[in-house]
Every structure is written in C-alpha cells, then in structure tokens.
Amino acid sequence: MRLSNEQVFITRGSQMAMFLAAHALLQPGDHVLIENPGYKPAREAFTHACAGLLSVNVDAHGIVIDEVTAYLKDYPNIKAVYIIPRHQFPTTVTLNLRRRMELVALSNLYGFTTIQDDYDHEFHYSPRPVTPVSSLGRARNYVYIGSMSKIVAPALRIGYLASCASVIDKVTNLRKIIDVQIDFMMEQTVFQLIQDREVRRHLKRTTLLLYLQPPTVTDQI
Ligand SMILES: Cc1ncc(COP(=O)(O)O)c(C=O)c1O
Numbered sequence: 001m002r003l004s005n006e007q008v009f010i011t012r013g014s015q016m017a018m019f020l021a022a023h024a025l026l027q028p029g030d031h032v033l034i035e036n037p038g039y040k041p042a043r044e045a046f047t048h049a050c051a052g053l054l055s056v057n058v059d060a061h062g063i064v065i066d067e068v069t070a071y072l073k074d075y076p077n078i079k080a081v082y083i084i085p086r087h088q089f090p091t092t093v094t095l096n097l098r099r100r101m102e103l104v105a106l107s108n109l110y111g112f113t114t115i116q117d118d119y120d121h122e123f124h125y126s127p128r129p130v131t132p133v134s135s136l137g138r139a140r141n142y143v144y145i146g147s148m149s150k151i152v153a154p155a156l157r158i159g160y161l162a163s164c165a166s167v168i169d170k171v172t173n174l175r176k177i178i179d180v181q182i183d184f185m186m187e188q189t190v191f192q193l194i195q196d197r198e199v200r201r202h203l204k205r206t207t208l209l210l211y212l213q214p215p216t217v218t219d220q221i
Pocket residue numbers: 012013014015016039084089117119146147148149154158159
C-alpha cells in the first residue's frame with residue numbers, strides 16, 4: 001500500500017480502530033455487510049454505531065461475492081463491507097485474488113468502504129504476503145486495520161488504521177472525545193523494537209516455528 005504518514009492513525013489495538021471506523025463511517029439506518037461466520041467484536045462495533053448488519057456467507061475462497069452483489073442491488077444504503085481477507089476468523093480461509101479484485105470494483109462502483117481487518121498479515125509462509133484489498137485496482141474507499149496483538153502481544157494495545165484524509169480527520173475527532181492522550185511510552189517502545197529490527201527477527205523465528213508446528217483450527221478458536 002502506498003500511504004503517507006498522515007494516512008496512518010495509531011489506535012489502542014484493532015478493536016479501537018474498528019469502533020472508530022464504525023462511528024466515522026456509519027449513521028443510524030446505514031447497512032454493513034459482515035462475514036458469516038465472522039468476528040463478534042467487529043459486529044458489536046457496527047451495532048453500537050446503530051448500523052443494520054447483513055450477513056454474507058464465507059466459503060473456501062472467502063466472502064461470496066455473488067451475495068454481496070445481490071445485497072447491493074436490494075439495499076441502497078450499504079456503506080461498508082467488513083472482511084478479514086487473509087486469515088478469516090473463524091474459518092482461516094484467504095479471500096482469493098479474483099474476489100479481492102471484484103470487491104474493489106464493486107466498492108468503486110457503489111461507493112461503499114471496505115473495512116479490512118488484517119490482524120495477522122505478517123504471518124505467512126509464502127515469500128510475499130497476501131496483497132491487501134486496499135492496494136488493488138485503485139481502491140478508493142477503504143479502511144485498512146492492522147495490529148501488534150498477534151505479532152508481539154495483545155497486551156500492548158497497539159493497532160492502527162489507514163485510510164483517506166477525511167476518515168482520518170473524523171477518527172481523530174472521535175478519539176479526542178474518549179482519549180486525550182496516546183500511550184506515548186508504549187508506542188515509543190514498540191517503535192524502538194521495529195527500528196532495531198527486533199520485530200522482524202521475532203517474526204522470522206515465529207513463522208518458522210508455526211511452519212514446523214502449524215496450529216489446528218481448534219487451537220485458534
Ligand atoms: C479477527 C480479529 N481481529 C482483530 C484481532 C486483534 O484485536 P486487537 O488488536 O484489538 O487485540 C483479533 C484477535 O484475536 C482477531 O481475531
């Protein structure tokens with residue numbers, strides 16, 4: 001993804017990013033498409049923003065695009081589609097490239113925002129990571145969410161979202177209402193770990209370990 005510093009907003013974990021994105025993008029009466037089965041904490045963030053939730057099934061290749069298209073024809077006020085594109089929870093499937101491209105084309109056509117929860121993007125066994133939906137086909141309306149929870153530890157409460165300037169402005173104003181100051185010490189500590197390449201080394205070691213002993217689906221749930 002090509003981003004400027006101003007397009008990245010650090011949050012207390014991806015859960016805060018989801019909450020802020022939901023409240024920045026949605027009004028009461030709007031609809032959000034969510035995955036079925038899916039991630040309950042994300043559903044709760046959208047429900048809190050008073051959005052209507054519409055479930056789209058997930059098969060072996062990710063969210064079913066035909067169902068997305070059908071909903072878009074029936075509901076004029078679909079403002080967002082929430083997806084976990086790489087390692088879907090709880091199924092673990094990856095959204096395939098064709099569907100990712102189709103989703104970007106639909107988002108550009110209908111103007112809805114793709115909210116991508118890429119919570120463990122850094123863990124992959126192929127030489128290159130799976131491309132985020134927001135870096136494909138001139139994606140215009142997106143909120144990309146990442147987290148340090150899986151890379152290092154959930155207790156850090158460091159996550160981030162990336163989006164356009166207007167969404168970043170809205171989430172900045174919302175966050176000021178609930179949180180007057182960032183966790184400066186923790187952010188500086190994590191920054192140091194990234195700069196010293198400690199995080200990179202840790203990722204290499206853990207990926208190797210996961211490759212040798214892959215977790216089962218039941219371990220992950
Ligand atoms: C689908 C999904 N998104 C995000 C997260 C990480 O949340 P957070 O960054 O708030 O700790 C998790 C953690 O289990 C998850 O399963």
